[in-house]
Amino acid sequence: MEKITKSTLIGELLRIDGDGFTPILLEIGMHCLGCPSSQMESIEEACIVHNTNVDALVDKLNAHLASMKA
Template sequence: MAKITKDMIIADVLRMDRATAPIFMRHGLHCLGCPASSMESIGDAAMVHGLDVDALLKDLNDYFENKGE
């Protein structure tokens, strides 16, 4: 199972599984199609947008953990 970290690039996580898009959006990252998402880390994006990176990472990792069930 993949472990998502704050250093990972948003677009890389989306390439792993497009179904993660609603998770990003639920946490306030609505700019998934913008050029920055292809080079911006989850941690940097969360900081810029004033988001709780730990809550986002938990939801992303929970998704990947439960995906196989």
């Protein structure tokens, strides 16, 4: 994956690096990561539900992704 976007699915994130992305998502209150419907939810949709700034979260997730490549 080149870059995480607002349309990236939560399930896709967890398949890439569940151990790394899970704490970031839990930190903002996304505690339903094991829910089947969350697997098909985009980051933007999840942020709307959790009243979270999607741009800030995408930046944080991309920083983690970049650190994985380093």
